[in-house]
Amino acid sequence: MALRPDSALFRDMAAKIASARYPAEQAEQAFLNQYFGAEVLRLPYAYNANLAIKKRTPALWRGLQEEMRIMHFTMAKPFLQGDYAEVPMDQLEKNAEKVARKKSAFREEIMEWLEAWKETRRTYGAKLMQCNAL
Template sequence: MCQANQTPFLQTDLLTEGGNTHPIVDSAALSLIPAANPRDHAVVTGLYTDAFATAVATLGHTLNVANSSAHRILYYLPEKISPRALCVATASGWEPRPIERIAPPFRGVHRHFLDQYSKLNLWKLDQEGFKSVLYVDADALVRRNFDEVFRLPWTFAAVPDVYTTAAGYVSAFNAGVMFLRPDSALFQDMVAKIATARYPAEQAEQSFLNHYFGAEALRLPYAYNANLAIKKRTPALWKGLQAEMRIMHFTMAKPFLQGDYAEVPMDQLEKNAEKVARKKPDFKEEIAEWVEAWKETRRTYDAKFLQCNAL
């Protein structure tokens, strides 16, 4: 019998020698499902502070390289984002959409998550004709195409969360990557309940969405939200994810930020990333991968960035 908080099936080397090497998507089975109309689905990210503008641009570039057929939509708070930051963020092809901030309904929300309830606006995208949406946090990189998710018949799906604490691998999901089917009526229902439902306040919308969807949420494979906490907790599992990883989520190391979530000037990003890697050597390879993606982004959209920095 396993003791509390132990997950031995994830602590071993199952995904390296002797592990399952089959792809997570069965191409033959997928071919039996009608392809989603590209006009019907979108990838969405959010910008709530200027400090994440270069991360959004880099995420967009990796999305372009992965050749996703989805629309690219950037949700942003107009009262908090400067014209320069919006210009930088959208340089790689995101379509800007100003949204209304949804304030935390009560105290106790972590100060870095105070704007995160605004994600609930995703469910209003049916008003623009979208039938399916994949939301991706700005602190992520796209590793390979993930358009198969748009064929999912479920209304909501996300990846189980991972902690480096005793909690370990949990059934609650991480809200950094979410598949959903927009529904304005559902949005109204959620907004009506965020202040009366009982859930832990600190993790903001993530706590609420876990409460709201609970056991009804489909759990996606870790490859769709490869949280750096996996590498910290179970290096063998992280190694086994590499071939299938769709999205890498920089939860525990953000090479584009300094200090307490402060913005890094564009010409100092590489040096800042080196500093972050020295402080968090466990993620040196992943930070280097982000830097390479940023370098490609800067080369590709350099003329646009010059215009942005003049604003």
């Protein structure tokens, strides 16, 4: 998702992020939750199935399985490495497998992501390579 706030809003957010108190493991999402607070309507968990739910409340995670539509990779990111560095497209599969080994509590979810990536690559591989070449 990309947002483009007006300049005054962005300046205010940037001024407050350094002193804001929010759970670091939830990154920018936690800051946005704190900043906008009661002004927003939160999506049902089915549309924001944050991996933190699985860690905090495994029973709730299992209960969401049938209705889950969007999985939010917060606790394990198969598409990033190290300190959030992007992974080159040709190394995504290998990286996802590495993250699945390292973050074994989320192995099932990472493998689901990996299967979706493989399908995306099969379907759009040529187009992805064109984009990557730019």
